Amino acid sequence: MTRTSADIRVAVSTVILTLRRHPAADDRAAVVLPLVRRTREPYEGRWALPGGWLGAHEGLDAAASRTLAETTGLAPSYLEQLYAFGDVDRSPTRAVSIVYWALLRSDEVDAQLAAAIDPPENVAWFDAAALPPLAFDHDQIVTYALWRLRNKVGYSRVAHGLLPELFTLADLREVNEAILGRRLDPANFRRQVEASGTLIPTDQHRTGSHRPARLYRYNGDVELADPGPLRAAPVRPVV
Amino acid sequence: MTRTSADIRVAVSTVILTLRRHPAADDRAAVVLPLVRRTREPYEGRWALPGGWLGAHEGLDAAASRTLAETTGLAPSYLEQLYAFGDVDRSPTRAVSIVYWALLRSDEVDAQLAAAIDPPENVAWFDAAALPPLAFDHDQIVTYALWRLRNKVGYSRVAHGLLPELFTLADLREVNEAILGRRLDPANFRRQVEASGTLIPTDQHRTGSHRPARLYRYNGDVELADPGPLRAAPVRPVV
Numbered sequence: 420m421t422r423t424s425a426d427i428r429v430a431v432s433t434v435i436l437t438l439r440r441h442p443a444a445d446d447r448a449a450v451v452l453p454l455v456r457r458t459r460e461p462y463e464g465r466w467a468l469p470g471g472w473l474g475a476h477e478g479l480d481a482a483a484s485r486t487l488a489e490t491t492g493l494a495p496s497y498l499e500q501l502y503a504f505g506d507v508d509r510s511p512t513r514a515v516s517i518v519y520w521a522l523l524r525s526d527e528v529d530a531q532l533a534a535a536i537d538p539p540e541n542v543a544w545f546d547a548a549a550l551p552p553l554a555f556d557h558d559q560i561v562t563y564a565l566w567r568l569r570n571k572v573g574y575s576r577v578a579h580g581l582l583p584e585l586f587t588l589a590d591l592r593e594v595n596e597a598i599l600g601r602r603l604d605p606a607n608f609r610r611q612v613e614a615s616g617t618l619i620p621t622d623q624h625r626t627g628s629h630r631p632a633r634l635y636r637y638n639g640d641v642e643l644a645d646p647g648p649l650r651a652a653p654v655r656p657v658v
Numbered sequence: 659m660t661r662t663s664a665d666i667r668v669a670v671s672t673v674i675l676t677l678r679r680h681p682a683a684d685d686r687a688a689v690v691l692p693l694v695r696r697t698r699e700p701y702e703g704r705w706a707l708p709g710g711w712l713g714a715h716e717g718l719d720a721a722a723s724r725t726l727a728e729t730t731g732l733a734p735s736y737l738e739q740l741y742a743f744g745d746v747d748r749s750p751t752r753a754v755s756i757v758y759w760a761l762l763r764s765d766e767v768d769a770q771l772a773a774a775i776d777p778p779e780n781v782a783w784f785d786a787a788a789l790p791p792l793a794f795d796h797d798q799i800v801t802y803a804l805w806r807l808r809n810k811v812g813y814s815r816v817a818h819g820l821l822p823e824l825f826t827l828a829d830l831r832e833v834n835e836a837i838l839g840r841r842l843d844p845a846n847f848r849r850q851v852e853a854s855g856t857l858i859p860t861d862q863h864r865t866g867s868h869r870p871a872r873l874y875r876y877n878g879d880v881e882l883a884d885p886g887p888l889r890a891a892p893v894r895p896v897v
Contacts, residue, residue: 427667427714429666429744473744473754475665475666478745478746479742479745479754500741503756505668505712505717505718505756506717515718515756517742517744
């Protein structure tokens with residue numbers, strides 16, 4: 420194995436997910452992600468996930484952060500490893516890609532892009548539900564990331580990654596609807612969330628065109644009690 | 659990056675977890691895993707996870723199954739990818755290791771070892787709670803696998819992988835106690851499990867030295883409803 424396996428190269432790619440409102444779709448929120456247009460073969464001209472080759476002297480996490488910043492100008496406080504993709508035919512030259520992902524609030528995205536030294540080139544944001552054909556097996560990677568995200572909504576506080584510190588139940592329902600790709604009954608949703616005991620109601624309310632809505636926050640103590648043996652407590656994990 | 663990153667090699671390793679009774683510890687079940695003694699440098703003589711180099715013409719899953727079979731004679735019906743470990747200093751030569759894991763019932767282990775053509779050499783099974791210092795970063799990998807396993811007990815039917823088709827609540831509690839490393843109150847455990855609605859009681863009972871105990875089975879329909887986009891429904895996934 421030793422000789423042949425030396426021909427395999429390691430890459431990292433990152434799926435950054437955020438919510439954007441669609442003015443075209445009565446301002447409904449949708450999951451969007453940044454893609455980079457390839458400027459050379461293979462798949463020249465196709466859109467691909469941000470990424471690059473793993474450096475001989477950098478760890479996987481560092482490579483994910485570096486290549487994401489280099490290609491998109493984004494710098495999430497925490498990137499979580501998603502999955503390693505290594506099918507023999509996923510690329511013309513044999514490459515195993517370690518894929519990372521992160522959730523970013525749209526205001527965090529805007530702030531990071533505004534702070535980026537060089538404006539990213541060949542980058543565009545796409546609705547995850549309406550992607551063009553991507554380079555390599557990146558369609559499959561995005562599909563897998565969205566599947567994991569939908570699954571996590573059930574048992575984790577994944578929506579936390581897309582919400583500000585204080586939010587209304589309508590905000591939380593909107594995030595869940597965008598992730599699940601379907602409308603949720605407001606009354607049932609409220610019952611389930613209140614029964615889960617994962618939210619802490621505050622005394623603050625949001626006022627506006629509608630009647631004042633109570634603001635809630637997550638009980639982060641429970642959530643990050645055990646960040647796992649690999650790292651310190653993540654700031655805003657996907658899980 | 660291209661030049662230097664070509665020096666990185668890809669390996670696969672596998673964590674196989676099963677339960678064994680400890681005659682020394684009043685027959686209590688403990689999580690055990692197979693390790694392979696290294697016969698060459700680096701770490702010659704140290705125990706390591708089963709594994710090997712990724713072949714240039716095989717996928718990650720295939721490499722995990724092949725190297726596991728070659729080193730231990732085990733052939734789980736399903737291996738789940740756990741995590742990719744790629745710290746710069748985890749090995750004298752730069753190597754990224756894609757780690758897989760699987761749960762096997764001890765009777766499955768015994769049957770597979772009996773069916774193996776060549777008896778595995780330099781393989782021994784260790785209590786996960788009392789491991790010797792392992793080669794490379796394999797201590798960290800096992801720690802991570804056990805952490806993931808403990809976490810999954812909470813929200814998944816992970817114990818299913820270590821139980822026969824029909825089992826008593828005492829069987830299920832014993833598996834959870836072995837995974838969590840602590841005793842669970844039988845009455846509370848029964849209440850929680852019955853409230854979860856994940857088990858289907860059967861009309862069968864196990865008779866023996868104690869009073870007859872009802873046999874249960876998992877409702878597999880729910881569990882494997884969505885195996886994810888990457889593969890067909892796994893036979894016995896860890897998740």
